[in-house]
Amino acid sequence: MAWTRKVLRVNLTDGTCTPEDLNMDWAMDYLGSRGLATKYFVEEVDATVDPLAPENKMIMATGPLTGTVASTGGRYTVITKGPLTGAIACSNSGGYFGAEMKFAGWDMIIFEGKSEKPVYLMVENETAQLRDASHLWGTSTWHTEEQIKKENQDPLIRVSSIGKAGESGVLYACIVNDLHRAAGRSGVGTVMGSKNLKAVALRGTRGLSGIHDFPAFMKVTEEKKQILAENAVTGEGLPSFGTQVLMNVINEMGALPTRNHRDVQFEKANDISAEAMAKPRESDGKAQLITNAACFGCTIGCGRISKIDKEHFTVVNKPEYWGASGGLEYEAAWALGAANGVGDLEVLQYANLICNEQGMDPISFGATIGAVMELYEIGVLDDETIGLAAPFGSAEALAELVDMTANGVGFGKEIGLGSKRLCEKYQRPELSMSVKGQEFPAYDSRAIQGMGLTYATSNRGACHLRSYTVSSEVLGIPEKTDPLTTEGKPGLVMAFQDATAAFDASGLCIFTSFAWTLADIQPQIDAACEGDWSLEKLSEVGERIWNMEKVFNLEAGLTKDDDKLPERLTTEPAKEGPAKGLVSGVPEMLPEYYELRGWDTDGKPKAETLGRLGL
Amino acid sequence: MQAKLKLFASLSDFLPSGAQANQIDIDIGDGESVAAIIERFHLPDRLVHLVLVDGVFIKPEDRAQRDLKDGEVLAIWPPVAGG
Missing domain, CATH: 1.10.569.10 (Aldehyde Ferredoxin Oxidoreductase Protein, subunit A, domain 2)
Incomplete structure (x- = not known):
């Protein structure tokens, strides 16, 4: 098992910190991080909740490979209902915070309720305590991190915190860890601020144990690191030029x-x-x-x-x-x-x-x-x-x-x-x-047609990291497709969405996908985790996560009308470049996408689709 | 005839003197192909990855047949990615 099997539940209203056993039945179906935390979230939170009400919850979660020697195993995810979108919010960050959570012995931390006064959570291995943060309120993430380390006389503490933006209600406030890594999108920091939670500080010294098949895991992670090192993009392009x-x-x-x-x-x-x-x-x-x-x-x-x-x-x-x-x-x-x-x-x-x-x-x-x-x-x-x-x-x-x-x-x-x-x-x-x-992020959907559909159907609002078809349409990874055409894009977007969800659930970074496919992640998960983690199962986990998020959004009141681009992109053609004269083809791609997904014409998953996925 | 050559990232080092902002105007011969330009500027195979003419991708197998025309822009990158 690469999971610690422990969840920390923090009730900010009562000021209590309570350990729980991880629901391993859910772990077998949702893996971890984005998948498992979203499962907890949708089971515990009414989808119609006001995102900034105490009844909304916020979960910080690692994946089974977070904190391991697998390359990029440092990711953690924040799950909540987003105030910017009214949809599921799911923001992923790197740095060192995620691994520290595992080293302290926790797979995830669930925050519920609202504190009367500003507080921060201090976790030292199995000990967790809410502490006064009145002196930190109104200060930046940089000051907060430095101050918490000073107060505890420990420079190795890892901190995730909000700055003034999260306190003052900026609807796209983020949670910053390690000074400049962030769970950046959809306003997860705004939710944290609404709970009067200034920071989460972690110190873990327990290391990570319990890898299911340790020799196999060491062998396979080494082999996969070699692939990253030898790949021209991950071994040279990204480190040199970013x-x-x-x-x-x-x-x-x-x-x-x-x-x-x-x-x-x-x-x-x-x-x-x-x-x-x-x-x-x-x-x-x-x-x-x-x-x-x-x-x-x-x-x-x-x-x-x-x-x-x-x-x-x-x-x-x-x-x-x-x-x-x-x-x-x-x-x-x-x-x-x-x-x-x-x-x-x-x-x-x-x-x-x-x-x-x-x-x-x-x-x-x-x-x-x-x-x-x-x-x-x-x-x-x-x-x-x-x-x-x-x-x-x-x-x-x-x-x-x-x-x-x-x-x-x-x-x-x-x-x-x-x-x-x-x-x-x-x-x-x-x-x-x-x-x-x-x-929107940085790609125009008139010139990269797959990205238009990516934006329209992204469960957390316009986002490039739900299905980065730029890989295929621009960079030719895993194979080149024409960015100007809509043909085949619904299937491409769906494949990217499901694979990305599985990557995210593992605790690894999606940037590995410039060199790895799901088939490279699969043996690493299989060696680390108990249970049978075949490629087919991993693909299904990805699809299950995507549909679970979609169902939450529908229950939250979102409809097919929320799967639309602004009219500018579907009526005003690009003025120049290879896409000159083109508009986004989302309206023509969306019905095919729904059909491929096993959803009805209103974009709602059909009963047989949900049944097949165990939702 | 003239075309514009743009080289980015590590390929910037292969731009001739006089280039500014990663680009330079070059004289091209009648029927000179994309592949011929790549060879003329001694661009290493392993660094020639993303090849665009006026923003449109030219597949590796088409580069010898794709002639560069007057006024076109040839832009080349090594293997890169982003997000």
């Missing part, structure tokens, strides 16, 4: 959403790319990029560590930001940059630092700024309403607005509600580039 290398690729393909998806190519893409990060600056002769970084157990190391230009207007009097810190990664660079027409690499790094420091999803924040700037350009918003001029391309506006939003000041409060609510308030709902209320 995800940011995609900026020029996607721009060249005419698939880089620009200025709130008005355009599909950004004239300053190269200025905010991986290549630009590695190039010495004119100001100080130093490159922004310092080095790469890896999460626990990772043999890829895609993370970026950078230093901002000390002379840049955003930080010239703020030495606290001059040190090395996380970013830029592709999604953040796109959302803060191309989505707003901002081509100043240093201001993007500044905005990214603030998002990490105060716990805010840079994708939703950046994309919401795109909507603000379009509303400004068309005269719906003005200088007085926003408090400053905010045309497309304004680095000054981006820098001001990130501070205002993170601190809940002035118009920042409205930006903190996300683009859907903001555009509805100003009676231009069509200008929110979102699905289910969650903003």
